[in-house]
Amino acid sequence: MKIEIELFGASRDFSDKNSLKLEVNENSTIKDIKKKILDYLDKNFSGNENFKKIVNSSAFCSKNNNIISDNYKITKNEKIAIIPPIGGG
Amino acid sequence: MLHTKIINSKDNKLSISKAENFIASSEYGASIFFTGTVRIQNNNQIVTGITYDSHDEMVIKSFKEIYNETEHNLNIKDKAVFIEHAKGYLNIGEISIIIAVACKHRDEAYILSRYIIEEIKKRSPIWKKEHYNNNESAWLKGNPIIHEKN
Numbered sequence: 001m002k003i004e005i006e007l008f009g010a011s012r013d014f015s016d017k018n019s020l021k022l023e024v025n026e027n028s029t030i031k032d033i034k035k036k037i038l039d040y041l042d043k044n045f046s047g048n049e050n051f052k053k054i055v056n057s058s059a060f061c062s063k064n065n066n067i068i069s070d071n072y073k074i075t076k077n078e079k080i081a082i083i084p085p086i087g088g089g
Numbered sequence: 090m091l092h093t094k095i096i097n098s099k100d101n102k103l104s105i106s107k108a109e110n111f112i113a114s115s116e117y118g119a120s121i122f123f124t125g126t127v128r129i130q131n132n133n134q135i136v137t138g139i140t141y142d143s144h145d146e147m148v149i150k151s152f153k154e155i156y157n158e159t160e161h162n163l164n165i166k167d168k169a170v171f172i173e174h175a176k177g178y179l180n181i182g183e184i185s186i187i188i189a190v191a192c193k194h195r196d197e198a199y200i201l202s203r204y205i206i207e208e209i210k211k212r213s214p215i216w217k218k219e220h221y222n223n224n225e226s227a228w229l230k231g232n233p234i235i236h237e238k239n
Contacts, residue, residue, distance in 0.1 A: 009216030010228035019105050059234045061214075065147045067234065081144060087231035088141070088148075088174060088215025089125045089186050089206060 001026055003025065003074050005033070006081040010054050014041065030060050031070040033080070059083040090115055091168040093152040095145045098177035108171045108189035115169030117191035121202040123132060125186040127179050135222040141185060143176045144214040151213040155205055166196050172205065174215060 003019045014020060014037075022036050034055055041051045061081040062068045074080065092111050096103055105122065112120045127139050152172045154195075159165050171189040179185055188205050192198040214234060220226040 006144075008144050008214065012142065013228075035108050054154070057233050062146060065144075065150050069221065081147075083144065083147075083214050084216065084228075085231035085233045086212075086214050087190050087210065087217060087229050088143070089210050 001028075001029075001076045003033070003077065004079045005041060006079060009084040009086070011058065011082045011084050014045075014051060019079075026076070028074050029070060030068055030072045030080075031063070032081070033060070034070075037082075054084050055082070057085050060064060090216075090233045091153065092171045092173075093156075094151050094173045095143055095148060095176050096132040096173055098175055098179055098183075100142075103173050103175055103184040105184070105187060105188050108173070108174050108187050111171045112169060112191045114187050115191045117167065117169055117193055119193065119195040120189065120191040121198045123186075123188040123202050123206060125206075127181050127183050127185060129181050131219060134219070136181065136219050137222050138178055138180050138186070138220045139218070140178045140218040140226075141174070141176050142216040142218070143174065145176070148174065148213045148215060151209070155208045155212070159201060159204060163197075163200055165192060165201050168192050168197070168201060170201070170205065172209075174213075176215075 003022055003024055007014055007019055024036055037055050038052055045051055059067050061083050063079050129136055156170050169191040173187045175185045188202055190198050190201045217229045218226055
């Protein structure tokens with residue numbers, strides 16, 4: 001199934017678009033999605049370690065604007081957001 | 090009494106006078122105005138500007154949550170709070186955030202203002218990309234967001 005991950009902050013460097021579109025297995029969890037993104041970075045950025053660190057220190061957010069856990073199951077066509085470490089003000 | 094907004098720098102600039110008008114419309118006499126502005130120097134580098142990125146919906150949600158919890162956490166019931174944050178490219182000296190608060194008494198106003206900025210730093214999904222005078226730029230590291238709801 002297809003899912004879309006909106007990019008924010010430092011993760012915007014992962015693509016020249018505002019989101020990543022990934023094909024994942026049904027019943028995939030956030031943990032699985034993280035792996036998929038790391039695979040994508042391996043393929044497209046030769047495993048850029050700084051980018052991988054960003055993924056590993058990021059949270060994810062549901063379409064309802066809640067932070068979701070590693071066990072959260074993604075549904076078909078769901079749009080989630082990656083939330084890298086923050087620092088406004 | 091709460092006002093929150095993300096201001097896209099392409100459309101508008103943050104304005105203290107707007108915050109003053111909001112606070113003047115409240116019934117409280119002790120007010121604090123906090124602003125954050127873009128600094129020319131950070132980590133020994135000359136900064137020419139900052140691009141702010143924001144997950145707008147989550148940011149506004151976090152502002153509302155922070156405001157709502159001050160009644161319980163700080164025991165401050167009567168208050169007026171104005172929070173605006175910039176998004177997009179800002180030049181040196183431009184305002185990135187305004188937090189204006191008004192309470193019945195000054196002790197409460199100081200506590201409330203400080204609490205709001207510290208919680209925003211911890212919880213509101215906003216990011217900064219600094220631009221330097223050597224034409225390079227870098228996202229600032231930041232802190233992992235707190236996982237509140239699993």
